[in-house]
């Protein structure tokens with residue numbers, strides 16, 4: 297279809313409110329739409345892979361349209377007969393992050409496999425993918441009619457027989473958030489460790505607010521799919537492991553970013569049970585993970601910061617929360633367009649301070665924007681980054697000069713002591729800060745030191761705080777609206 301005509305049709309499609317009756321349009325099964333997403337910075341192409349008819353629909357039968365507007369991308373189903381939008385869901389993607397990196401800017405096209413899950417339609421629908429531009433306007437970029445009677449839709453039973461653990465059972469899938477935890481890098485002989493780790497992290501999630509008080513609105517399952525080898529890929533170390541979900545460190549060439557590009561296997565394994573959100577638990581002691589909105593969260597099981605990491609990454613993948621930090625090195629370049637209000641609920645460009653999107657949660661009497669001694673924090677952060685660089689450069693130099701193991705160990709300990717000392721100062725800055733826990737508009741967030749504001753001094757989406765297992769009010773509200781969407 298020609299783009300102009302297509303946009304006209306889209307404009308005619310009617311967005312209803314919540315009066316849609318599930319049974320009028322859908323049966324209680326899942327349509328999995330697999331496609332390839334190919335892009336560099338300038339170009340973006342979508343091509344269909346396969347359609348699948350799978351088990352029971354996990355999501356709500358009441359909320360067919362998402363009641364919020366999150367994610368750079370959005371999938372729509374439009375009923376052909378009535379030209380009415382009958383399903384919508386926003387999401388982010390690995391490919392989108394790739395588009396912000398240097399190779400993409402240099403014109404290296406890459407392909408990622410992605411899936412959209414919808415309830416299974418009764419009658420022909422138009423499937424539309426929309427992408428948001430830098431001004432936050434959504435445009436259709438892919439469209440195709442799907443006839444549920446099409447015999448090309450793959451409806452075979454899942455070809456796997458993995459063991460499923462029911463970790464928390466609160467009620468029917470339509471009325472609960474269905475979390476699914478998948479094990480990665482656990483061999484056949486490590487099933488006991490997998491089961492123990494899965495239970496431990498399931499318990500840990502519900503120690504954190506707002507998950508703690510919303511626990512009864514969740515079901516949690518875990519699937520054990522054994523890997524040939526233990527661990528995960530670590531490309532910078534030249535170490536590759538044969539694992540079931542093909543996860544790898546150094547995603548987007550970032551030190552700690554740990555993702556999978558094997559979406560096909562991921563979805564095949566996950567499709568054995570109904571799920572709203574995916575968590576991938578990786579059998580490794582190295583610090584790393586990632587979280588992409590409405591795709592998945594990854595986290596390693598055995599680092600001492602793994603609990604915090606999981607909770608942080610779930611903030612991204614489950615609730616579409618943005619990173620509130622800006623000093624750590626990331627591979628993104630200008631992730632949020634300057635002068636445009638970002639979609640995530642927890643950062644703002646503060647273009648209209650009177651109508652700040654979390655103004656109903658502001659601490660009484662707080663100044664907007666909120667002065668938080670950013671210069672002090674910035675100089676500590678700069679010192680920390682420098683200490684890290686000194687460590688890498690110093691140790692590399694010693695290795696080249698043929699230093700002994702003992703000398704290297706001593707030097708490493710000295711460098712680390714300096715890093716720990718600065719980290720302790722940063723922690724003190726946050727813990728002793730008079731504005732700790734107050735809701736205002738703190739400049740710096742979303743990978744930008746200026747022009748974007750976060751709601752609190754510190755938070756789970758910012759830096760590590762180990763003494764309070766809670767999201768502050770703005771992030772909490774963002775998480776609860778997602779819980780409501782899935783479980784009402």
Ligand SMILES: [Zn+2]
Pocket residue numbers: 608609612618619
């Ligand atoms: Zn993050």
